Amino acid sequence: MLSIESARERAVPVRRRSSGNLWRIAKYTFVKGTALLVTVVIAVYIAILIANMGGYVDEMRKSELKFQIAEEINQNEQMRVLTPQERKAYEEEIFQVRLKQLDLDQHFIIRSFKYLWNGLSLSLGRAIYISSDSGSPHVDDIIGERLAPTLLVMASGQLLLFFSAMFFALFLSRRYGSRLDRLVVAMAPTSAAPAWFYGIFLIMIFAAVLGWLPFGGMMDAPPPPTFWGKVGNILKHLILPISAMVAASFWLSSYYWRTFFLIHSSEDYVDMAKAKGLSDRGIERRYVLRPTLPTIITSFAMTLIGLWTGAIVFENVFNWPGIGRLTQRAINMFDTPVIVGVTVIYAYLLALTLFLLDIIYAIVDPRVKLGGGENGS
Amino acid sequence: MRAIRNFFNQIKGYPSAIVGLCIIAFMVCLSIYAVIRIPYREAVRLWKGGENVWIENPRNARPAWFNLFYQEKQPLTMVMKTTENPELKTVTDLGNGISAQDIVFEFDYQYDGFPAELSLFFTSTFTTARPNVEITWITPDGREILMQNLTIRASESYRISQDTRLPRRLNGAHPEKGLFADPANPDKVLKGTYRLVVGCLTFEPGSNIEATFILYGKLHGFAGTDHLRRDIGVALLWGAPVALSVGLVVAVGTSLSTMCLAACAVWFGGWIDWIIRRLNQIVMIIPLLPILIMIGLFYSRSIIVMMGVTALLGIFGSGILTYRSMFLQTKTAGYIEAARAYGAGSFRIIFRYLIPKVVPVLIPGFVTQVPSYVFLEATLAVLGLGDKDLPTWGKLLNDAYSEGALLTGHFYWVVEPAVLLILTGFGFAMVGFALDRIFNPRLRGL
Numbered sequence: 014m015l016s017i018e019s020a021r022e023r024a025v026p027v028r029r030r031s032s033g034n035l036w037r038i039a040k041y042t043f044v045k046g047t048a049l050l051v052t053v054v055i056a057v058y059i060a061i062l063i064a065n066m067g068g069y070v071d072e073m074r075k076s077e078l079k080f081q082i083a084e085e086i087n088q089n090e091q092m093r094v095l096t097p098q099e100r101k102a103y104e105e106e107i108f109q110v111r112l113k114q115l116d117l118d119q120h121f122i123i124r125s126f127k128y129l130w131n132g133l134s135l136s137l138g139r140a141i142y143i144s145s146d147s148g149s150p151h152v153d154d155i156i157g158e159r160l161a162p163t164l165l166v167m168a169s170g171q172l173l174l175f176f177s178a179m180f181f182a183l184f185l186s187r188r189y190g191s192r193l194d195r196l197v198v199a200m201a202p203t204s205a206a207p208a209w210f211y212g213i214f215l216i217m218i219f220a221a222v223l224g225w226l227p228f229g230g231m232m233d234a235p236p237p238p239t240f241w242g243k244v245g246n247i248l249k250h251l252i253l254p255i256s257a258m259v260a261a262s263f264w265l266s267s268y269y270w271r272t273f274f275l276i277h278s279s280e281d282y283v284d285m286a287k288a289k290g291l292s293d294r295g296i297e298r299r300y301v302l303r304p305t306l307p308t309i310i311t312s313f314a315m316t317l318i319g320l321w322t323g324a325i326v327f328e329n330v331f332n333w334p335g336i337g338r339l340t341q342r343a344i345n346m347f348d349t350p351v352i353v354g355v356t357v358i359y360a361y362l363l364a365l366t367l368f369l370l371d372i373i374y375a376i377v378d379p380r381v382k383l384g385g386g387e388n389g390s
Numbered sequence: 391m392r393a394i395r396n397f398f399n400q401i402k403g404y405p406s407a408i409v410g411l412c413i414i415a416f417m418v419c420l421s422i423y424a425v426i427r428i429p430y431r432e433a434v435r436l437w438k439g440g441e442n443v444w445i446e447n448p449r450n451a452r453p454a455w456f457n458l459f460y461q462e463k464q465p466l467t468m469v470m471k472t473t474e475n476p477e478l479k480t481v482t483d484l485g486n487g488i489s490a491q492d493i494v495f496e497f498d499y500q501y502d503g504f505p506a507e508l509s510l511f512f513t514s515t516f517t518t519a520r521p522n523v524e525i526t527w528i529t530p531d532g533r534e535i536l537m538q539n540l541t542i543r544a545s546e547s548y549r550i551s552q553d554t555r556l557p558r559r560l561n562g563a564h565p566e567k568g569l570f571a572d573p574a575n576p577d578k579v580l581k582g583t584y585r586l587v588v589g590c591l592t593f594e595p596g597s598n599i600e601a602t603f604i605l606y607g608k609l610h611g612f613a614g615t616d617h618l619r620r621d622i623g624v625a626l627l628w629g630a631p632v633a634l635s636v637g638l639v640v641a642v643g644t645s646l647s648t649m650c651l652a653a654c655a656v657w658f659g660g661w662i663d664w665i666i667r668r669l670n671q672i673v674m675i676i677p678l679l680p681i682l683i684m685i686g687l688f689y690s691r692s693i694i695v696m697m698g699v700t701a702l703l704g705i706f707g708s709g710i711l712t713y714r715s716m717f718l719q720t721k722t723a724g725y726i727e728a729a730r731a732y733g734a735g736s737f738r739i740i741f742r743y744l745i746p747k748v749v750p751v752l753i754p755g756f757v758t759q760v761p762s763y764v765f766l767e768a769t770l771a772v773l774g775l776g777d778k779d780l781p782t783w784g785k786l787l788n789d790a791y792s793e794g795a796l797l798t799g800h801f802y803w804v805v806e807p808a809v810l811l812i813l814t815g816f817g818f819a820m821v822g823f824a825l826d827r828i829f830n831p832r833l834r835g836l
Contacts, residue, residue, distance in 0.1 A: 048668075048671070049671070049675075052668065052671045052672045052675055053675060055672050056672050056675040056676045059672075059676060059681075060676065060680075060681065060684075063681060063684050063685060063688070064684055064688075198823075199406060201819075201823055202406070202410070202815075202816050202819030202820045202822075202823055203816065203819075204819070205758075205761035205762070205765070205812075205815035205816060205818065205819035206761070206765060206811070206812050206815050207765050207769065209769070209772070210765065210768070210808070210811070210812070213787070213791075213796075213804060213808065214808065216796060217796050217801060217804060217805075220796070221796045221797065221799070221801070222801075228796070228797070325679050325680070325683070325773070326679075326769050326772055326773060329772070329773065330772070330791075340680060340683070341683075341773060344683050344684070344687050345774075347687075352680070352684060355680060356677060356680050356681075359677040359680060360675050360676065360677065363674065363675045363677065364675050367671075367674065367675070
C-alpha cells in the first residue's frame with residue numbers, strides 16, 4: 014500500500030510536468046511562429062518595394078499601355094474619321110478604363126500594400142509577359158511548373174553531397190592523420206569556388222572537348238518516345254550538374270564534418286565509452302552522432318536553404334528549366350509579378366525552414382530553454 | 391614587429407598557407423602593375439571602345455604563346471603603314487598635276503597557317519578629283535593577281551577577305567587562303583616573300599594618299615582577343631585590382647561592422663539587442679541574389695552599389711549570431727567585471743576589452759570570406775549584371791559564355807579568367823584555413 018501510494022504521489026508531478034512541457038512547447042512554437050511571420054511580412058514588403066522601384070515599373074507599364082492603345086486606334090479603320098482632338102480624348106478615355114482594370118490608378122503606397130497582401134496570401138496574380146509551358150499566365154502555375162526540375166537537380170545533388178560528405182568524414186575521423194585525411198585538409202580550400210564555376214569546367218571537358226555528355230538542358234530536343242528512355246535521358250543530363258555540385262563542396266564539407274567529429278570525439282564521455290570497451294560503431298552512434306545531432310540538423314537545414322537560393326546562376330550555366338532560369342528570364346523581361354512571386358516563395362521557403370529548425374531544436378537539444386529563450390536562438 | 395615575426399614563425403608550419411600567401415602577393419603585384427600600366431580612364435576607354443580602338447587586332451585570336459605548342463606555326467598580326475614607313479611609297483610626277491604614287495608592301499611569310507583576315511585602309515587628301523588605286527598581289531613564285539581597281543574617298547577601307555569577286559580568280563578559295571596557297575597543294579601555305587602593290591594615281595597637285603595594310607593573324611598578345619577584337623589581356627590585368635578590392639573591402643567592412651554591432655548589442659542589451667536580432671532574422675529570410683539582381687536591373691549596375699548592398703545585408707547575416715554568442719560568453723568574464731568596477735565607460739569596455747577578445751576569430755573569418763565576394767562579383771557578371779564600365783574577370787566569362795566560346799572551341803577565353811578567379815579564391819582560402827587552425831584553439835593540432 015505504502016509503495017503504491019508513494020508511486021502515485023510521484024506520478025502526479027511527473028504528469029503535471031509533461032503537460033506543462035507540452036504547453037510550453039506550444040507557447041514557444043507560437044511565439045517563434047509569430048515572430049517569423051512578422052519578419053516574412055517585412056521581408057516580402059522590402060522585396061515588393063525593390064521590385065517596383067518606388068513605382069517606376071508602373072510608369073513603364075503606363076507608357077506601354079498608352080502606346081498600345083494608340084496602336085490599336087491607328088489600326089482601327091473606323092477611327093480614321095475622328096479629328097485629332099476627338100481621337101486624343103478617346104485615347105485618354107480608354108486609357109483611364111484600362112488603368113482601373115489594372116489597378117494602376119491608385120497611388121503606389123496603397124497598391125504596394127495590396128501587392129503585399131496578395132503576395133502573402135499566395136495569390137500571385139498574372140504574369141505580364143511570361144506564360145507557363147501549358148499556356149497559363151498565372152504566376153503560381155508558372156512557378157509550380159518550374160519547382161519540380163529545380164527540386165530534382167538541387168535535392169538530388171545536395172542530399173548526395175550531404176550524406177556522402179558526412180559518412181566520409183566519420184570514416185576519416187577514425188583514420189585521423191592518414192594520407193587520405195591530409196588530402197582532404199589540403200583540398201578543402203578548393204571549395205572557395207561556387208558550383209556553377211566547376212560547372213563551366215565540367216561542361217568544357219565532358220561536353221565540349223570529349224563530347225560524352227550534353228551541354229545542358231533537362232532532356233534532348235526531341236524527347237525519347239518511351240518512359241524509360243525519358244528517365245535515362247534526364248539522368249544523363251543530371252550527371253554534370255550533380256558532379257559540379259559535389260566537386261564544389263565535397264572537400265570542404267568533409268573537412269568541416271571531420272574536424273567537427275574529431276572535436277567531439279575528444280570529449281571525456283567518449284574516452285569513457287572507449288574505456289568501457291564499446292565498439293567503434295556503438296561509440297559513433299551513441300556518443301558522437303547523438304550529442305551533435307542539433308548541429309547536424311542545423312547544417313542540413315542550411316543545406317536546404319542553399320538548395321533554393323543557389324539555383325539561379327547554376328541553372329543558367331546548365332540551361333536547366335527550373336526556378337533559377339525563370340527568375341533570370343523574368344528579370345530580363347521586367348516581369349514584376351513573376352519576380353515578386355519568386356521572391357515571396359523564396360522568403361516563405363526560408364522562413365518555413367527556419368521555423369522547422371526552431372521546433373526540431375527545441376525537441377532534440379536539451380540545452381534550449383523552452384519558454385524563456387532569451388539567449389537561445 | 392615581434393608580432394609579425396611570430397606570425398610568420400607560426401605560419402611556416404603550414405605549407406598551404408605559404409602557397410596561399412604567395413598567390414595573394416602575386417595578385418597584389420599584378421593589381422599594382424595593372425593600375426600603373428593602364429590607368430582607370432584608359433582601361434574604361436579601351437574596354438568600351440569599339441572597332442576604332444581595336445582595328446589592328448584580329449577577332450577571336452588565341453594567345454601568341456600557343457605557337458610554342460603548335461607543330462604548324464600560326465601567323466601573328468602584321469601591320470604596315472605608309473605614315474610610319476614613308477619609304478614604302480615612291481612618288482613620280484607625271485606632269486599636269488597628275489602623279490603616280492606607288493606603294494609596295496613587302497613581307498616575308500614563313501608561317502604554316504593561313505592568316506585570319508586581310509584588310510587595306512586608305513586615307514587621301516584631294517579637293518574634287520578622287521584618286522584611283524589599282525591593287526595587285528604578287529606571290530613568291532611570281533604569279534600576279536589583280537585584286538581590285540578602286541576610286542577612293544577621303545577614307546576608304548578595302549576588306550580583302552570580304553571581296554566576293556576575288557575568289558573567282560582564286561579557284562573559289564577564300565581570299566585569305568587562296569592568296570597564300572601553294573598552287574600545287576591548295577591546303578598548304580607557299581612560304582616566301584609576298585608583295586602587295588598598290589598603284590595610285592592622283593589627279594591634283596598636293597593630293598596625297600596613305601595606306602595601311604593589316605594581315606590579321608590567328609594568334610595575338612599574351613591573352614588573345616575576343617569577338618570585338620579587344621585584347622583580353624586588358625580585362626585580365628584589370629580584373630585583378632577589381633577582384634581584390636571588392637573581396638577585401640566587402641569582407642573587412644562587413645566583418646568589422648558585424649563585430650562592432652554584435653558587441654554593442656550584447657553590452658547594451660535591451661531594445662538594441664532586440665532590433666539587431668530582428669534585423670538578422672529579416673536578412674536571413676530575404677534571398678540575397680534575387681534582391682541583388684533586382685537592384686542591378688532597376689537601379690544601377692555600378693559595382694559600388696551592388697557591393698554596398700551586399701555588405702549591408704552581410705552585416706546582419708548569420709555571422710552576427712556567432713559573434714553575439716561569443717560576446718555573451720566574454721561578457722561574464724572576470725576581467726570585464728573588474729573593468730566595470732574601476733569605472734570604465736561602456737565604449738572603453740567594448741573596444742578595449744570585448745572586441746580584442748574575438749579578433750582571433752575575426753581574422754580567419756574574413757580571410758575565408760574574401761573569395762565568396764570575389765565570386766559573387768563574377769556570379770553577377772555571369773548573369774549579365776556586371777559593372778557597365780569596368781573590365782572584370784566575370785564579364786570576360788559572361789562574354790565568352792554568351793558568344794558560345796565553349797561550343798566554338800575558344801577555350802582560352804573561358805580558361806584564362808577562370809584560372810585567375812580560382813587562383814585568387816584558393817589563395818585566400820588557403821591562408822584563411824591555416825589562420826583558422828592557428829588562431830582557433832579547438833582546431834589546434836587537428
